Each structure stands twice: as C-alpha cells, then as structure tokens.
Amino acid sequence: MPAPQRIIAGLALLLFATTACGSEPTSEATGLELWTRSTPASAEVYKKVIAAYTAKTGVKVTYVPIYENFENKIQEAAAARDLPDVVINDVSLLGTGLSQGLITPVDRAGIAGAGDTLDRAWNQARAADGKYYGVPFSTQAVATFIRKDWREKLGKDVPKTWAELDALARAFQDDDPDGNGKDDTYGMLVPASTERGYTAWWASSYLWQGGGDFLTESGGRFTPAIDQPRSVEAVKWMRKLFCEDKVVVPGALTLITDDAHPFFETGKAGVYLTGPWMMGRFDKSLGKDRYEVVPSPAGPGGQGVLGEGENIYLMAGSKLGAQQKQLAEFLISPEGQRIGMNTDQPNPVVRLPVNTTVDVVAERKDERWATIKKIYENDGRLFPQVPNWTPLRQQAAETLNSIFANCGADVQAELTKLAGSFRTELAKQKAG
Amino acid sequence: MTLATSSRPRATSRGPGASPRRRRYGPRLLPWLFLAPALIIFLYFKYIPMTKGVWLSFFKVQPFLGDEWVGLDNYRQVFTDESFRAAIGHTLYLAVMQTGGAMLIGFCLALLLEGKARTLWFVRSAAFLPVVSAIAVVGEVWRLLYFPAADGMLNGVLGWFGLGPQGFLDDPDSALWWVSVVGIWKHAPYDMMIILAGLAGIDRQLYEQAALDGASLRQRIRFVTLPALRPVVTILVTLACIRGLRIFTEVFVLTAGGPAGSTDVVMTRIYTLGFQSGDIGFASAASVLLFLVILTLTVCVTLYRRRKEI
DSSP states (O other): OOHHHHHHHHHHHHHHHHHHHTSOOOGGGGOEEEEEEOOHHHHHHHHHHHHHHHHHHOOOEEEEEEOTTHHHHHHHHHHTTOOOSEEEEETHHHHHHHHTTOBOOBOGGGSTTGGGBOTGGGGGGBOTTSOBOSEEEEEOOOEEEEEHHHHHHTTOOOOOBHHHHHHHHHHHHHSOTTOSSSSOOEEEEOOOOSGGGHHHHHHHHHHHHTTOOSEEEETTEEEEOTTSHHHHHHHHHHHHHHHTSOOBOTTGGGOOHHHHHHHHHTTSEEEEEEOGGGHHHHHHHTOGGGEEEEOOOBBTTBOOEEOOEEEEEEBTTOSOHHHHHHHHHHHHSHHHHHHHHTTTSSOOSOSEESBTTSOHHHHHOOHHHHHHHHHHHHHEEOOOOOSOHHHHHHHHHHHHHHHHHOTTSOHHHHHHHHHHHHHHHHHHTTOO | OHHHHHHHHHHHHTGGGSOHHHHHHHHHHHHHHHHHHHHHHHIIIIIHHHHHHHHHTTEEOOTTTOOEEOTTHHHHHHHHOHHHHHHHHHHHHHHHHHHHHHHHHHHHHHHHHOSOOHHHHHHHHHHHHHHHSOHHHHHHHHHHHTOSSTTSHHHHHHHHTTOOOOOGGGOTTTHHHHHHHHHHHHHHHHHHHHHHHHHHTSOHHHHHHHHHTTOOHHHHIIIIIHHHTHHHHHHHHHHHHHHHHTOOHHHHHHTTTOSTTTTOOHHHHHHIIIIISOOHHHHHHHHHHHHHHHHHHHHHHHHHHHHHHO
16 A cells, blocks of 8 residues: 555544544443542442442442532533433532433332431422422531530530620630640631632521521512521621631631631631531541530521431433432432441431431430431521522622621622622522 | 655656646645644544534533523623623733733842852752642642731741731732732742743853943843843743633632632633533633633734744
C-alpha cells in the first residue's frame, strides 16, 4: 500500500475507534448502580447493607459513594443521560431532581413494607404536587451539642431558653472554660458559609424557634414569611450573636461544616447546633462524657428544629424498575434498617429508623438517641415543600450571610428584598 | 515542505497515466492528514463540548423532560442579576490586582535574583515553590494563616507590631483584597521566571554603555530593561488577564464567594447556579459571555502587540 493510502486507512481506523468510544455506555450489564452522598466512613456501612441485599436477592449492586461535589456529579450524569439507578440523598435532591425530571414518582401503597414505615417520614419524600418521589430511608433532627465539662466547670445549668443559651455561650467565650489561662475559646460554632446554602440550614432552626418562617403555605400556594415581624426579630437575634455578643467562632461566615467540626473537637467552641450523625465522630475525638446532646433551648416561638432525613430516589432512565423498587424495599425493611444503624459503631447511615418495628433506643442502648427521637417527634420541621427549594435556600443563605456580615445593615430592608426574590422564584416555579 | 516535494517525483515517475487529481490535492491534503489525529481529539474534547455549551445557553436545561427553548432569556438574566453584576466587578478587581501585583513583585524578584551564582539558583527555586504547589492545599493553608482572631498566625505577627486583629476573609470590606494577596503570592514567582528569561536576553553591553553615559540605576531600568522586556510583559499580561478572569479555585477554597458575597467571582457564581442550584442553561450563558470577553481581550492584546512590534 502506498504511504498516503496507508495514512488514510490509519486515520479512518482512528476515527472509527474514537466514534466507538462515544457510543452508548452499557452500565446495565453490571446490575444496579447506587450512589450515596457519604463520607468514606459511612460508605463502609452502606457496603454492609448492600452486601446483605445482594446475598438475599442475588442482584449485584455497583456502589458509588460520593461526598465532595455530589450535586455536580448528579448534574453531569444527567447531562450524559446516564443516571445511576438509585440514589440515597437528603431532601435537597427532591426539588432539583423533580424540576429536571431526574427522579420518578413512587407508589407508596405499592412498596412492600410501606405499612410499617413512619407516616411522618413520608412527608420528606412528598413533593409540592402531593405525590411521593422517593422512599424515606432515615430521619433525624438537629440538636444542641454542648461541652458538658466546660458548662459544669463554670457552674451553669443546661440552657432552656435563648437567653440562657446566649449567656452560656458568652461564658464559654469569656470565662476561660478550659482553664488554660488563655483567651482562646469561643461560644458558638456556626458553619455559615453560603456554599450549599449552609447559612440557611443553620439559621432555619433558630428562625422557627423565633416564631418566624421562610414561607407560609395555603392551599399549595406559597407566600414569603421571611419579611414578617417574627422572622425579622429572629434574624435580629441571630445577628446579635455575631455582631453584639460576638460569641460566634471567627471565620464563621466562610466556614463549611467539614471545616467546622474540628472547632468543637479540639476545644475551641462550646455550643454546636448539628445533627446526631456527628456523635460517632465526637465520641471518638472528644470523648462521650465531655459533651452532651440536648434539645434546642426554646425561643419565643418554641423549640422547632430542622428535622429531615435521607430518601431513596428511584432515578429516571433506569431499565431496572423492578430491582430499583426491590432495593428500596430491602432498605426500609427491619433488616436493612438495622444494618444501616450500625448500632455499636459510629457513622450510622440510618439515624432514626423509618421502620416502626425497629426501636432506636433498644438497638443503640444510648439515651442520647432517645433525645434525638423525642426532638424529631415533637419539634422536627421540614423546609418548605415548594417545587424546588434549592434556589430559594441559596437566596436565603446569601441574604442571611450578608446580614450577619454587615452589622449595620437594615435587617427589615434586607429581608423585604429577600421576600421579593422569593416571590420571583416562586412565580417561576408556579407556586407563588 | 519536504513531504510536498517528495511526493512530486513519484507522481511524475508514473508517467502521463498518473491521476492529475492526486497531483492537485495530494500535497495539499497531506499536512491535514498528519494533523488529523490531533484535530479529531480537539473536535471531540473541545469543539463539540463548546458548541454544546453555546447551544445549551438558549435552553432551560432538563435532560429527562426535554430541554425548553428560552431564546436569550438566560443572557438577559445574566445582565439583570444583581449578584452576577457584583461578581463581574469582583472578577475585574481580582484580575487587575493580581496581574499588576504579581507582575510588579515578579519584576522586583527577577531583578534581585538575576545572575549565575549557585546560591541564586537555590533562592530562585525556593521562590518558585508557590507556583508548583496545589492551589487547594495553598488555599487551606492560607485560611489557617488568615484565621481572624488574635490567636491566628498572621494576626499573631501583626500583634507584635501592636496592630489589632484583622478580620481578613471574615470582613466583607477587605476579603477581596486578602484573596488577591494569595493570588499575587502564588503567581508572582511565575512572572519572575518569565521575566528572568527576558532579562537574560538583554545585551549586557547596553547596560555598560548606559552606565558609561552616566545613567542612574533607575534610568537604566526605565530606558534599557523595560523596553527590552516589552514582548515578555505583553505575553504575561495576556496570560495573567485570562487567568484572572477565570479565577475559581483560590476563591472557592478560601471563601466560596463569602462573606456576604463580597468575594463572589464569575466562575463561583457559574458554579453555584449551574451545579448547586441546577440551572445549567443560565450557567452556560454566563460561561459563553465569559468566553467572549476573554476572546475579545486576547484578540485586542495580540493586535496591539503586532502593531507595536513590527
């Protein structure tokens, strides 16, 4: 073959090869694909659950734990039209997933074992249209973590009201609770970065405790409540923590949760509003007897706290509909829930079981979980169930972060502006 | 060229019967054929995704529901979104500050560290380290340095001079400036290296002659060094501006755009809206605009340079 012809033939082959690379992926051949938003430690627990599922049903599962940039990965997979079959994630995915058609509706009555699941847990899987787009897998409520040894050393009681909480935080800040003679402790740990809307996650509980809210619902339509007097007062109280009392750890406004935990573990901050999943880590790093987990001190509007959980989402485009459902059914069964609770180990992926036949206190033999359960049942609240909460959460986080950063800002004016953005977004989502 | 000439004798050796078409197209086609592997790779990994990005910017993107054509709505939103406008301002500020700062410090470093001594070689390598360290790690380290309390590292140093603790990244009024300091620290040694290469190309005799004519040090820099460095400087400015406009990692690791959005740049905005809020159409529109700005800037600088250097 003459040289140019050989080159042409070679190029044709190369072209063919590259085209072949771009053809349809064949993930179905490997069985179900499951993604969870998990740290490496909790991924180990998921692996145990999946192993039990495969042993029972013979269905192979390709498990992909992702912690960093989980939302990106979902968007990338969606753009490539190659989503995993099942995703376990928090409630955030409900809105974005639904608005982009990434998740499929679930027939609650058709799920085996659904009768044994906690009725209120299903709320976290219910979308604005009243249908379910996921199966609840785990629930939880946030609680106030306090350095018990510090509190006892300073002779303070467990705070029951906002005023007492504030006073305790100030004492932690000023009265050298660790007794090292240095002014190096802070009152409250607040991960208030706008990333993933963290500011709004943290502030939501205090907003509800102050009697305020983001939105109010009536008959499926939402109106902003964030600019109403009680919300404004609650936000002013939160800003007081940052600006006047100055009990919040330095750098809080750009702090994400991962960077926040060490402040509590290493004895820098004494009060931390966070979720029960942190207990395993803090028991190890700090010691179980050095901190306590208590219900949030009551504000003028009660003790409402964020109480949501994780859902099992059956993703669109899957060719394994029956197996998707079967995996979900296993995950909410007593066996799936028990393995997920990882009882005598840290990092449970099932925090409070959704299955009513599984008793969290009996399984864990830890009174703190009874507290969490009580908080969830009495005071747990969900973010507003608008079609897609994520953009609203981001807007709320950005405004709140800005209010906490600018101590001279007019809170009412800022929140009125936020209410305006809420209205625009709600109109876009046809829910306003 | 050798390829083109080598194919000719073969064509003639076949005598009058050889295809005239081959004679006409063969030599012209051949270079393209050799370029083809690279071009195909570019096509797959660059041009097709880029075109797709431009295409998506006209849609409300929802892959599983069918994308919805929205025309120029996404672009309109980019221009009307207040936080986006602020982000554009922050990006320009960072681009100017970092480019200027890195260039100035890089130039001073280059003047100080120019020479052939072994010790200078060592110092140069040490100074170059920030450039080769991973930016995510650098960001985390600077977050520690910037810890905004009296027991923070930099605040500890400031304390020795009786200066009160700074808010650094926690203070919305100054956060952007502190972000740019990290950028300057990171990029100045790179500029130093390029300028050093430029300095090496300057004829020593020019300095000697200038000195003989009684030129002071400052005059020598002003009239000998700087004019000779012009090509180097224009290249550095172009690269640094593009880098500055695309800035993402430093900001994302240091502040993620906070506090109060005071360090939000175009890329962090695109990331937040595209991936965290899931609005790919809007993020694509913003990316296309950023691309156009960078393209215009590059073309302008190139044209300017050509005119100057002819």
